[in-house]
Amino acid sequence: MIQNTVYFKSRPSQLINLETFLLTILAVPVILLMDGILKQQLPVQFIPENLIVHLYRLPYYLSAFIFLNLTYQILRVYCIRYEITSEELRHYSGIIKRKQEYIELFRVKDLKIEKPLIYRFFGQGNLIIYSSDKTTPVIRLVAIKEPDEKYKVLRGLVEVNRREKHVFEVD
Numbered sequence: 001m002i003q004n005t006v007y008f009k010s011r012p013s014q015l016i017n018l019e020t021f022l023l024t025i026l027a028v029p030v031i032l033l034m035d036g037i038l039k040q041q042l043p044v045q046f047i048p049e050n051l052i053v054h055l056y057r058l059p060y061y062l063s064a065f066i067f068l069n070l071t072y073q074i075l076r077v078y079c080i081r082y083e084i085t086s087e088e089l090r091h092y093s094g095i096i097k098r099k100q101e102y103i104e105l106f107r108v109k110d111l112k113i114e115k116p117l118i119y120r121f122f123g124q125g126n127l128i129i130y131s132s133d134k135t136t137p138v139i140r141l142v143a144i145k146e147p148d149e150k151y152k153v154l155r156g157l158v159e160v161n162r163r164e165k166h167v168f169e170v171d
Helices: 014-041 049-078 117-121 147-166
Strands: 005-011 081-086 086-092 099-104 108-114 123-130 136-144
Touching: 005 136, 005 147, 014 049, 014 117, 014 136, 081 099, 081 147, 086 136, 108 147, 117 123, 123 147
Parallel strands: none
Antiparallel strands: 005 081, 081 086, 086 099, 108 123, 123 136
16 A cells, blocks of 8 residues: 655746736826826816815725735735646635645546747646546646656556556556
8 A cells, every 4th residue: 555645836927927927017107197197187166176186096995906816816826736646636726715626536537738939938838637526627737847857746646546546447
């Protein structure tokens, strides 16, 4: 019998948030421009006094929203963790409501590696796992380092588990 040892632990890269980072960087000049335009072009004589204060603060509200969204996205990715043990794949996620998914390795049907261009620059990729598990038929290990090495380890563990449990895949 195989001990239930952890063969590797991995977290996704913050490259997942590249789009959010870029949009945040682009939004800052737009908000600063909007702040200047609001102060010059706002027809204050037609707007109630209590609303003018909030309209002048609108760029600050938008900035706060954008930075809160950026913080949330960073935390969301930071809270994801993958582990592969000798018998199962574990996927942990969630900031407030933690979610844990487990897939027995003998249930893994197929594996696929994707390497988008930006991920290749950093030696990363996606490992997609197709399984016969009812609750999680597909699980994506996104933006992980050295997906080829993790593929080889996982492939070997799947074969060992199938032989040990006398499980054969039939479609």
